[in-house]
Amino acid sequence: MARAHNFNAGPGALPDSVLVELQAAVLEFGKTRAGIMEISHRSKAFEAVLESAQARLRRLLGVPEGWAILFQQGGASLQFHVLSLNLALPGEAPAFVDTGTWSTKAYEEAQRLCQPRKAWSGKGNAYTFIPSDAELDASAVAAAPWVHYTTNNTIRGTQFHRVPALGKPLLADMSSDICSRPVDVGAHEAIYAGAQKNLGPSGVTVVLLSPWALARQAEVKAARGGLPPMLDYAVQVENNSLYNTPSTFGIFALERVLAWVEAGGGLGPMAEKNTRKADLLYSELDRSPFWRCPVRPDSRSQMNVVWRLPTEDLEERFLKEADAAGFLGLKGHRSVGGCRASLYNAVEPASVAALVAYMRDFEAKNG
Amino acid sequence: MARAHNFNAGPGALPDSVLVELQAAVLEFGKTRAGIMEISHRSKAFEAVLESAQARLRRLLGVPEGWAILFQQGGASLQFHVLSLNLALPGEAPAFVDTGTWSTKAYEEAQRLCQPRKAWSGKGNAYTFIPSDAELDASAVAAAPWVHYTTNNTIRGTQFHRVPALGKPLLADMSSDICSRPVDVGAHEAIYAGAQKNLGPSGVTVVLLSPWALARQAEVKAARGGLPPMLDYAVQVENNSLYNTPSTFGIFALERVLAWVEAGGGLGPMAEKNTRKADLLYSELDRSPFWRCPVRPDSRSQMNVVWRLPTEDLEERFLKEADAAGFLGLKGHRSVGGCRASLYNAVEPASVAALVAYMRDFEAKNG
Numbered sequence: 120m121a122r123a124h125n126f127n128a129g130p131g132a133l134p135d136s137v138l139v140e141l142q143a144a145v146l147e148f149g150k151t152r153a154g155i156m157e158i159s160h161r162s163k164a165f166e167a168v169l170e171s172a173q174a175r176l177r178r179l180l181g182v183p184e185g186w187a188i189l190f191q192q193g194g195a196s197l198q199f200h201v202l203s204l205n206l207a208l209p210g211e212a213p214a215f216v217d218t219g220t221w222s223t224k225a226y227e228e229a230q231r232l233c234q235p236r237k238a239w240s241g242k243g244n245a246y247t248f249i250p251s252d253a254e255l256d257a258s259a260v261a262a263a264p265w266v267h268y269t270t271n272n273t274i275r276g277t278q279f280h281r282v283p284a285l286g287k288p289l290l291a292d293m294s295s296d297i298c299s300r301p302v303d304v305g306a307h308e309a310i311y312a313g314a315q316k317n318l319g320p321s322g323v324t325v326v327l328l329s330p331w332a333l334a335r336q337a338e339v340k341a342a343r344g345g346l347p348p349m350l351d352y353a354v355q356v357e358n359n360s361l362y363n364t365p366s367t368f369g370i371f372a373l374e375r376v377l378a379w380v381e382a383g384g385g386l387g388p389m390a391e392k393n394t395r396k397a398d399l400l401y402s403e404l405d406r407s408p409f410w411r412c413p414v415r416p417d418s419r420s421q422m423n424v425v426w427r428l429p430t431e432d433l434e435e436r437f438l439k440e441a442d443a444a445g446f447l448g449l450k451g452h453r454s455v456g457g458c459r460a461s462l463y464n465a466v467e468p469a470s471v472a473a474l475v476a477y478m479r480d481f482e483a484k485n486g
Numbered sequence: 487m488a489r490a491h492n493f494n495a496g497p498g499a500l501p502d503s504v505l506v507e508l509q510a511a512v513l514e515f516g517k518t519r520a521g522i523m524e525i526s527h528r529s530k531a532f533e534a535v536l537e538s539a540q541a542r543l544r545r546l547l548g549v550p551e552g553w554a555i556l557f558q559q560g561g562a563s564l565q566f567h568v569l570s571l572n573l574a575l576p577g578e579a580p581a582f583v584d585t586g587t588w589s590t591k592a593y594e595e596a597q598r599l600c601q602p603r604k605a606w607s608g609k610g611n612a613y614t615f616i617p618s619d620a621e622l623d624a625s626a627v628a629a630a631p632w633v634h635y636t637t638n639n640t641i642r643g644t645q646f647h648r649v650p651a652l653g654k655p656l657l658a659d660m661s662s663d664i665c666s667r668p669v670d671v672g673a674h675e676a677i678y679a680g681a682q683k684n685l686g687p688s689g690v691t692v693v694l695l696s697p698w699a700l701a702r703q704a705e706v707k708a709a710r711g712g713l714p715p716m717l718d719y720a721v722q723v724e725n726n727s728l729y730n731t732p733s734t735f736g737i738f739a740l741e742r743v744l745a746w747v748e749a750g751g752g753l754g755p756m757a758e759k760n761t762r763k764a765d766l767l768y769s770e771l772d773r774s775p776f777w778r779c780p781v782r783p784d785s786r787s788q789m790n791v792v793w794r795l796p797t798e799d800l801e802e803r804f805l806k807e808a809d810a811a812g813f814l815g816l817k818g819h820r821s822v823g824g825c826r827a828s829l830y831n832a833v834e835p836a837s838v839a840a841l842v843a844y845m846r847d848f849e850a851k852n853g
Contacts (some may be wrong), residue, residue: 123519127526130734135513138521142509146502152490153814154505156687156739159494161820192559192689193716196730200714228714315731320523322559322689322733347567347595349560363563364682366689366733367497372523447520453528 124470127448128273128423129295130315132465137375144371156368160361168371169360175377179298179386182327183305187356189326190370194313195221195294198324199228202290204343205336205352206309207233207264213290214238214263216255216283219246219272220454221292226267238266246275248415252283260285264335265308271296273316274452276425276459277418282306288331296422297325298380299464300390308332316422317464319373322366328352380464389464396462396471397421403475409482427457434458437481446474491837494815495640495790496662496683499832504742511738523735527728535738536727542744546665546753549694550672554723556693557737561680562588562661565691566595569657571710572703572719573676574600574631580657581605581630583622583650586613586639587821588659593634605633613642615782619650627652631702632675638663640683641819643792643826644785649673655698663789664692665747666831667757675699683789684831686740689733695719747831756831763829763838764788770842776853777845794824801825804848813841 125132141155148155151164158165173188182188191198202225207213211233215226217240229235236259239250260266265288271278273295283289288308297312304310308329315321328336336352348354354362380389401419404410404426411427412419428434434457441449451457460474492499508522515522518531525532540555549555558565569592574580578600582593584607596602603626606617627633632655638645640662650656655675664679671677675696682688695703703719715721721729747756768786771777771793778794779786795801801824808816818824827841 121519122514122521125520125524127520127524130523130525130527130731132524133521138513138523142512145509145512146505147489151814152488152812153492153494154489154500156497156505157492157494157499158497159815160497160688192561192564192733194559194730197559197716200716231712231714313731320733320735321527321731322736345598347598349564349567363561364497364680364688366559366687366736368687368735369689369733445519447518448526 123445123447124466124473125447126460126462126466126470126474128452128459128461129313129463130321131448131461131463133319133372133376134379134465137372137379140375141372148371155371158367160364160367165367168367168374172370172374172377175374175381176325179377179380180302180304180327183329185330186304187326187328187333187352189328189352189355190360190365190373191324191326191355192322192366194321194324195292195311196224198292198311198326199225200231201350201352202267202309202311203229203232203235204346204350205339206290206332207235208339208342209233211264212236212259212262214256214259214266214287216250216266216268217241218249218269218277219275221272221294222267222269225269225292236263238263245413246272246277247413247418249277249279249418252285255283255285260287263287265290267291271420271422273423273461274455276412276414276420276423278420278422280417296420298377298386298389299393299422301386314369314373316461317376319376320369323369323373326352326355328356392468393421393462393464396466396468397424399468399471399475400424400460400462403478407482407486409486410478422463423459423461425451425455425457425459431456433485436485440481441477444477446477490812490814491840492814493827493829493833493837493841495819495826495828496680496830497688498683498815498828498830500686500739500743501746501832504739504746507742508739515738522738525734527731527734532734535741539737539741539744542741542748543692543694546744546747547669547671547694550696552697553671554693554695554700554719556695556719556722557727557732557740558691558693558722559689559733561688561691562659562678563591565659565678565693566592567598568717568719569634569676569678570596570599570602571713571717572706573657573699574602575706575709576600578631579603579626579629581623581626581633581654583617583633583635584608585616585636585644586642588639588661589634589636592636592659603630605630612780613639613644614780614785616644616646616785619652622650622652627654630654632657634658638787638789640790640828641822643779643781643787643790645787645789647784663787665744665753665756666760666789668753681736681740683828684743686743687736690736690740693719693722695723759835760788760829760831763833763835764791766835766838766842767791767827767829770845774849774853776849789830790826790828792818792822792824792826798823800852803852807848808844811844813844
């Protein structure tokens, strides 16, 4: 059975060429005389993998000098907690821009640890658009030590197409669009992202911390009377992500994915490819009233494209037949229903073109 | 370059046949038309993997009815924190049996969350033996809601060859010997283990919780005013380890390793094989005064065999030449030096026999 067009929302598609490299390394990695999963995380061979992954991220994203690059476990969901634990004092009121499920969870975790405020919430509008800076609650922003936002919402199919300029330190969850386009890392103070969309397999979480974040962490850590080492950014930085055994295979896979991105010319060409794919699908959605994209055009995500059909019966038929025809993962998130195509880096334009052709065919038969 | 004899302390050797299965699944897993890393953790195909992994652990270890079986991230190091966070009230004094580094860390994490006591410490004797029940501090045990111990110490090469019988709920870190021999799970209330020794790649942590532990967790959680969901055993149980995206590849690899253990007849035959390997190596250590095993015979580990040579110069030469001769990972832990061979499940008796032959040869030349 062949590999199908993979539109899974995450874990999602990985590049074929990387998978072939991983296959080889599973049994024999480099000159180690062992598989990649069978060597010590403290071996020179693995240290080289770790350092290469850091160097590639630094180059691709333009991570400024002085920033720490960590590989953690637990996904963005654990970072929702760790973030406020390390970067907010108990009495402080960081501001959260609530663009859906993941932003809400980050806010809720902050509630255990400090006095966060929502600078905006899209809940009343079913999270169908991204706010402008002017729409945010200026008093919440003014009172905040930092502002948190989620660059891309996988469930609602919305995405920030700018970095907010609020005159406050910015913290961002970039789980579902990191390395899909150039980003001004230096306009932020902390960035985190689960790997399982654009970077590799699940089980690895990238955390980027600026000198400001590291200084603030020391202050917060002291105020909290110390932190558990596994949840302490300073301990993780001091130990270069090797305080305990990390997901060695996951970091290796991520390093290979980043090598593939660099070999393709980096984030500029990647962004062009991603824009081309998204344009192709959104054009189809806008072409016919048979499809309906609920997201305001200026807020549409290039990573996760969501849409509805005229009826839920038709949606069900579409999803079932699409799966049989070799288009995987088109079902919308269980919390919202409908359809969704995730167009992460490893999804090729040919897959999107094939999907659009299939959609036209489906409409002709059912429209 | 071929695969060498792998004595790494963890991540360590995995069975060749499992690695070949993983290679295939990286590109195409079952009928999913995608690689194992590219499918949703909420897909039927992955749910089947998760359930199979749980069922195999339940069968192999004889996990009693009513126990929860979780797959978490963060290793035993995160569990050191999570354990006391979930199972100890702030004023309580759980007792810890300190047989070395990992026990000490579990104790130190408890100090942030409750009032733990050490029921025993091997520090004064360089952790060269495992205490009997009678050697433990009876008053510390009597005052404790539970007693924590580490079944095997990877660094010092010591191992419990019995389950302590203390009349108290027992919690155990079994990271380095789980599934290496039959164990009376029902004599414990909670067990946890990083996967990277006997179960699979790093990045997966097994947690087993008895009905007693689950009931106690509810009490502690209420007393603590709730817990962050990622660190909350109840949330992880309710969501069957799928509160967020787990390490899907890691769980799949673990499931395949457990299938290999079952195909080999389970933990009885595995324990026989492990005893045979350990006996072979300890016999060599006891044969000649050229080698010196610092561990008291009744406390010697079948998983991690540690020894010294007459001088550090000879140790250095031995390690260097052994590596060149195809024996990997024989260097002792950086905190203690010397030599160590880890004889996890996937290490074949032939590798140990080859090592012993090599050692005799080395002694003949250098003794």
